[in-house]
Amino acid sequence: MPATVAQSPPAVVLNGRYQGEIQAVDQFLRFGPFRFACGKELPEVVLAYQTYGELNADSSNAILICHALSGNQHAAGRMPDRPTSRPWWDDCIGPGKAFDTNRFFVICSNVLGSCSGSSGPAEINPATGRHWALDFPIVTIADMVEAQVRLIDHLGIAKLLSVAGGSMGGMQVLQWASHHPDRLVSAMPIATTARHSPMQIAFDAVGREAITRDPYWHGGDYYDRTDKPDAGLAVARMVGHITYLSEQSMHEKQFGDRLNRDVGSGRTGRDFLKPEFQVESYLLYNGQKFPERFDANAYLYVTKAMDDFDLTQATGRLADAFRQAVDVKFLVLSFTSDWLYPSHQSRDLVRALNALGITVTYVDIDSVWGHDAFLLEPDRMTRILTNYLNGLAAGQA
C-alpha cells in the first residue's frame, strides 16, 4: 500500500526496442550436489537459461552473457508465452547485432540466488516444501560462475569464445577469467570492478536496510503473507536508479523540471504526496514497478554477492588474480560518466592485466548515460564489439 502514486509515465524508457526479432524460450538445467563457497551443499540446484543462435560443429562459437543485479536469463528476443517480459540486452544480441546470432551461439542464465527460475530464496526448499527465504545458502559471484560452468559442460562446450557482461555481469566475467581461464578465449568485462568499493557497498547496504526494516519483510518469511515488503524493495530500487544515472543525463532529461509549477496558495504538507519533479516521477515509477518482477530476499542475496566480491582478497594484489589467465584476451569497457563503477576501476584492472603481459583492449566510452550506458549505448558498443569479435574469429580461424 504505497503512500505515493506515480502520476505520469517514466521519463526514460530503458531498452525501448523489446520486440526482438528472435524468439526466446526458458530452459532449465538441474544438477547436484552443488557445494556453495560458504561450504553449504545442496543436493540439487536449478539454473534457468536461454540460448540464441546455433552452436557450430566444433562448438567454437559460444558466447556466455552474464546479467547484472536486476537482470535475468531473458537477454534477447521475444518470449511468446511471456509477451510483456522485456529482454535487457536485445539491442546487442540478435541477427546482425553485436552478438550476432547468425554467427554465434549466445547463452544467458539467471544467476543463483536470483528469482527468475534459478535456485534462490524465493524458490521452494524440497526438504520442507516451503520457500527457502533466508535459509538459502549465501551466494557469491564464484557460486554463480561455478553453476555456469556446469551449464557450459552440459551444453558440450569446452571453450567459450567469450564471456561478456556489464556491472555484476562483469564481475562474473572477471571471476571466469580468474578461475576458469582455460575455458575462455576472451573476456569482456564492462562497467565493472574486481572489488566493490566502499561507496558501492554503501548504496547496496542502504538498499538492504530499506528492505529489512520494512515491517512486512518479517525476517524474510513473507511469501505466504498478503503484505509483502514491496515498499522497502521499491525504495532500494530507487536508490539504485539514482546511482545508474549521471548528473549530466539527469540534466539532459530535464529531471530538475517541475511537473507542476503551480505553487498555489495555502499549500500544506499534504502536497508531499504528489511528485513535484520529473526525477521523482521517474524514480517512483521504476520503484513501484520493481516488486512486480523481483523478490526482496533475492535483492538481499544478489547485492550481498556483489559486495562480497573481491578478487584481490587472496594476496591483496589484483594482478595475482589473473596469473593463470595469460592466454585470455580481454576487452575492457567503461563509460566516462559512470560514477558508480567509475573508469578508474577499469583502469586498475587494465594495469593489472598489463603487468602480466595479457592482451587487453580498453575503451573508456564517452557517454552521458552514467552506469546505465552499458544498456543505453548499443550503437557505440556494437561498433566496438563487432570489430573485436571479428578480430577474435579471424585469430581463431
Added chain:
Amino acid sequence: MPATVAQSPPAVVLNGRYQGEIQAVDQFLRFGPFRFACGKELPEVVLAYQTYGELNADSSNAILICHALSGNQHAAGRMPDRPTSRPWWDDCIGPGKAFDTNRFFVICSNVLGSCSGSSGPAEINPATGRHWALDFPIVTIADMVEAQVRLIDHLGIAKLLSVAGGSMGGMQVLQWASHHPDRLVSAMPIATTARHSPMQIAFDAVGREAITRDPYWHGGDYYDRTDKPDAGLAVARMVGHITYLSEQSMHEKQFGDRLNRDVGSGRTGRDFLKPEFQVESYLLYNGQKFPERFDANAYLYVTKAMDDFDLTQATGRLADAFRQAVDVKFLVLSFTSDWLYPSHQSRDLVRALNALGITVTYVDIDSVWGHDAFLLEPDRMTRILTNYLNGLAAGQA
C-alpha cells in the same frame, strides 16, 4: 523495531570536540502574523535561537549562522541543561575560533519547518491542540530567511556583518543576499547551490519515499502512536550520509573493510542481519540514532524546501538574483571532493557574481571529506574565514 542492530560504535565521529568552552542557552522569539511564501498565514510562529558573544555598541559585529538539513540552533558551546546536545559547528564558533566570540556576536536559529523548538510539523497547532503534522504550511528557504529577518529586527541589528552557512545553510545565505542585500555587509555561502540539481532532488526524494512508505508514518499522523516511522527516517538518513562522504574518504576510513572476515561454513541469509562491512556499521549507527533527535515530518518539510529552492526561477538567469546585491561582499567556499554540492555549482555562482562586478572571493578547498568537509575541515576554514573577517572588519573601520 529495526530488524538490524549496529554492532559497533561509528567509525567516524563528527564534531568530536563538543565540550565547547562557552555556554549555550536556547531563547525563543514569538511573532506574528507570519505569511508563508505559499500564501498561508499563521497568527504566530516561534523561532528557537542561540547567541554567542556580545553585540557591540553600534551593533556592527553581528554574524548570523544558518544551519543545514539536520542542524539546529545549537551551533556552538555546551548546554548545561542538555549536556548530550552536540553543537554542529563548535569547531568554528567560540573564543579565538573562526567566528571569534570575543569579537563577534554570533546568532543561530532553528529554521522554520524543523524540529528543535521553531514552528514546524512536530509542534502543536494552537487552533486544534494537536500536532500540526502535514497541516503545517509548506516551508521554503525564503520563509526561513523572512523569519530570520524578524529575529534580526528583534535583536536591534540593522546590518549583519555577515551571514554564513554550509549546504542548506548556504542556500539561506544566498537568499539573504538576493532578497535582503541592504541588511548585509558580507555573505559566506559554503558548499551550496542557488538551485538544487536533479541529483540533489533525487536523493532527497528517495529519503522522503523511505519515510512516506513506512507503514508507521500513517499519513504523517504518528505523533500520538507508539510506533513511529523511525525505520523510514533511518533509511533516509543513511542515504543522506552516503552523499555526504566521498569515495576517497571512504577508502581512507577503510570503509570497505570487513568487520569480520570469517566467511565461515554454512552461512545462510540469516547472516544478512549482521553488518559485515565498516561502512554498513557506520551507516546503521547514524541511521538508527537519527530518529532520537529528528522528526520524520520535519525531514519531509526541510528537504522539500531545499528541492524547491531556485534563485534562477524568476528569469532563468542566476545573475538576475543578485542585481540588488552589488554592495555585498561574497566569500564562496566549496570542496574538491564534494560530489553532492560539486564545485561547479559554486563556480556558476561566482561567475554570476563576477558578471555583476560584485566583490567575490572564491576558494575551492582541497579536501577528501566530500560534502561533510564544511564540518570536518575547521583548520583550513578557520585560516580562510579569520583572514576574511579581519579584512572585512578593517574595511568597516
